[in-house]
Amino acid sequence: MSSAIDLHGAAHVERYLETNGEDGYHWRNGTTILILFTTGRKSGEQRSHALIYREFEGAYLVVASKGGTPEPPAWFVNLTADPNVEVQIKGDRFRATARVATPAEKPARWAAMTEVWPDYDEYTKKTDREIPVVILERV
Template structure:
């Protein structure tokens, strides 16, 4: 069985949830992963996403990069429709409210995220879309 370090997408989510993050919380280049649960804006179905995160002043930051594509990730569109989400970090699952970092907050938050995943800077160069930093605050 390979480590979650080699996994992406649904296989990573599944391994993380099966092991309460024992396998999957620590990921590439020293990053840490949370699972974001959103509600599909059309289907109403629960959606799960493994995302790089960092703690920031009691909240959790994630980046809606989708590798620098011009379209935002589906999870971001879903949380814009319904910002009430759930987050799982290791074995703890909790309710949270998602919001986009304000223009004043974003530079420091972006720098904090790019520190652990420098590719974010490259992703931003690839698209004219402003890639948002999403702040997840415990509800």
């Protein structure tokens, strides 16, 4: 069985959930992963995504980069339609509210995220889209 460090997408989510993050929480380059559950804005179905995150001032940060593509990730579009999400960090699953960091909040939060995943800065060079930092606040 390969390590979750080699997994992406649905396979990563599945392994993480099966093991309560025992396999999948720690990922590449020392990053840590949470699972974000959103509601599909068209389907109404629950969607799950493995995302690099960082704790910051009592909340959790994720970046809606999609590798610097012109369009945002589907999970971001879904949570802008419905900011009521669920988050799982290891075995702890909880409800949260998602919001985009304000222009005043973003610089410190962006710096915290690029500290753990420097490629985010490279992604900004690939797109004209503003790459948002999303703040997940436990309900």
